[in-house]
Amino acid sequence: MALAPESFADLATRMITGLVLAGVGLTAVWAGGWWFTGLVVVIVATLVWELVRMLGGGPNRALALGGMAAVAILSSKLLPPGIALPLLLLVAIAGIGVLERNRTLYLVMTTVIMLAGFGLILHRDSFGFTWMLWLVLVVAGTDILGYFAGRIIGGPKFWPRVSPKKTWSGTIAGWVGAGLIGWVFMSLTGSGGELIGISVALSMASQMGDIAESAVKRRMGVKDSSNLLPGHGGVYDRFDGLLGAAFLLVIVESLTAFPPPPV
Template sequence: MNELTTRVISGIAMVVVALMAAVLGGYYFAFLVAAAATGMFYEWMRIVRGWGLHWSVGGFFYCLLPALALLWIRDRSGDQGLSLLLWVFVVTWSTDIGAYFAGRRFGKRKLAPTISPGKTVEGLWGGMAAAALLGAAWVLSTDLNWALLPLAPLFAVAAQAGDLFESKMKRMAGIKDSGSWLPGHGGLLDRLDGLVPVAVLTVAAQAAGLA
């Protein structure tokens, strides 16, 4: 089984689990979010071992805030909680997928060669386009606020920034992946680094009346 096939199968399994927990909500979703945040913090502490207390404290909030944001979106947004949570997932996942395939097909200009040599400017644009199109499709098929339409590509940039931040940490630590839990994807931080800023920014948008 080649790397792409492994990555796709593993990715589909993670999407199914996330969607099932999101739809069920309640303790099911809370357990998944808590487990993911705990795993992320474990990986973070392995990466920053010996870097100082501020890195440990920063990692605690890095993992806690998006977890609280996801729970807030699902359970504190009225009848639209599930729709908004799924929009967060759609934007994050479409950014990753669009950036991956656009980068492989059209990538020429390096986005951040000293941090993540594999990422390209064309991949970034592909991720933004995918997030804009699929995010808009979801908004228009639900009763979500249309103010989310221009936010999708902006949040895609934030997702890519989250990816680059984690890549920078791994480069500083001299490792390739944050863990080996997820076949074809590495660790939880590797898979969820884009979701972190998107979840937090969505709550900020909601507080501002844009979601």
């Protein structure tokens, strides 16, 4: 099968940026505590800033809402969850009074951002390095296998109107990769077989996060959420999948025993 040269034209830049991000991220994941919380605060604030800019909000409004998001996420570490939750949702509600248009999109997307950020901190604090690494690898495996399978195998597009480059082969490869990662962690930790299903579900949620952001960009007529990350676009372009997975994981951990016990 012949591959067009442009299939991997951006691979070198993506890999360099990806390695830097992976180094920073894994260091924070390993360190935990305030190091990890600080990284989440920076990411969440940047995500809200990028979202507001994409939705047509001016720079001052973007900075104000991004700063508000940082304070709210920080509060989730300092305050009991029941008190922090209203502050997290206030960031989404505040956009209704600040933005002149696209309020519904901001409301929905910011709610996901804030609860996912809260969930990441809670997950790392509650379950430690091993299970935070599992989550990161599920999302990264979904993205990496999807990228290579989509470009090598190709085939029918998944949803060309929203995400022209995403293929069914890449989508399914992401599920398979996530299932394998779940199996590895199940074997290493002695967890129950449900972990494989949870891993695949988080892979799907990761892809949904990617598709949701693609839909917003297509509606707003922008290619990337920003130009902060060479080869990847903006921070939202890099972390959209993690947002989707983390958001679902908050629900999973409230409905099931986690990690899944062996049967």
